Amino acid sequence: MQKKQFVLYFALFAAVILLYTPKKILGGVIPYRDAELLAEVRERIMQNYVDEVSSKQLLNGALQGMLNTLDPYCEYLDKEAYKELFEISEGEFVGIGIVVGVENGMITVLSPVEDSPAAKAGILAGDRILFIENESTENMRLNEVIQKIRGVKGSKIKLSVLHVGEQIPEIIQVTRDTIHISSIKDAHIIDEIYKIGYLRLTKFNKHTGEELEQTIEKLLQQDMKSLIIDVRYNPGGLLNAAIDVVNLFIEKGTIVYTQGRTLGSKSTFTADNKKNYLDLPLVLLVNKRSASASEIVAGALQDYNRATIVGTTTYGKGLVQTILPLRDEETAIKITTARYYTPLGRSIQKTDTNPGGVEPDIEIPITTDEEKDLMLQFYKHTEVNYNKDKQLQQAIKILQK
Secondary structure, three states: OOHHHHHHHHHHHHHHHOOOOOOOEOOEOOOHHHHHHHHHHHHHHHHHOOOOOOHHHHHHHHHHHHHHOOOOOOEEEOHHHHHHHHHHHHOEEEEOOEEEEEEOOEEEEEEEOOOOHHHHOOOOOOOEEEEEOOEEOOOOOHHHHHHHHOOOOOOEEEEEEEOOOOOOOEEEEEEOEEEEOOOEEEEEEEEOOOOEEEEEEOOEOOOHHHHHHHHHHHHHOOOOOEEEEEOOOOOOEOHHHHHHHHHOOOOOOEEEEEEOOOHHHOEEEEOOOOOOOOOOOEEEEEOOOOOOHHHHHHHHHHHOOOOEEEEOOOOOOOEEEEEEEOOOOOOEEEEEEEEEEOOOOOEOOOOOOOOOOOOOOEEOOOOHHHHHHHHHHHOOOOOOOHHHOHHHHHHHHHHHO
């Protein structure tokens, strides 16, 4: 276990041990009053709560509660959630296939996974989840929503979903299934005259860099002269996957750097390109649903003038979460440890005073109806019509010059 992981883990574990052990830890005196208060609350609950509760249930709640006070992205990962996290990074997991976040105080679908039960049920990016099994999400924390949506393969879940542009929610029942995530979709030559390649990058997982390189090689065998990479509705993923993608297109220099409170959270990631596509003209398509790792790619390629960024301003998530395994090696905490910055030092994180995100070089706004049509095409509910996609058409025009 790395030093930074051990220190942060020990600090958390000590908060529990403090209930029992009077000694100094990390240079501080154990706060007996806090420990006694926690012990008293636990005892009162065990003795007086209307239903019987277990010590484990209360401990998990206490751990989750500590993390809930930090930001929406921090959470305690029990054995099941920790295992699922690794499955997602490998490109496969059990669920309904949505990425959710909080927008304007409401639980919002950032992106459904293509070909997933959620996508097939008609759930789209921007939809609001109002109820989960008749329980309102109004006061739910993000990680609580995620836990309720998780489940075993074949089980069903009922959601009340308010679709974008609608006034009346729809009740949708979704059956959980195994979700297979492929990073690359719809790769082909989109303009045969100018030999312009096109592909959609839907997720950043462990295999994304390798998959992208293989796809580019196949397109080059078809005499591709330039490339459009579409990260619209890509909610992000692994930091290392974003680095692998940028590393294909720049020769040297910083790709991204992170800064946090601890020494171990400060890192700089640089290009170490052995095989690259330095001369391949690029356009990157982005929108307000392009988040996290998508923004790392967009920010780096923009700072190096390596690609023209087309679309609308991205989501604005510039925080790095680190998974810190706990002592049992079966559970962990996911905690925000740093902010990331583009090569030129831009922070993309959305704040009260900063709208955040990566602004496109060429902004092409679209209407709500146009966006809905685009999502329906992406998730295969309607026939693909590239001519109706104004942002894509602008990207093609750029590469035709």
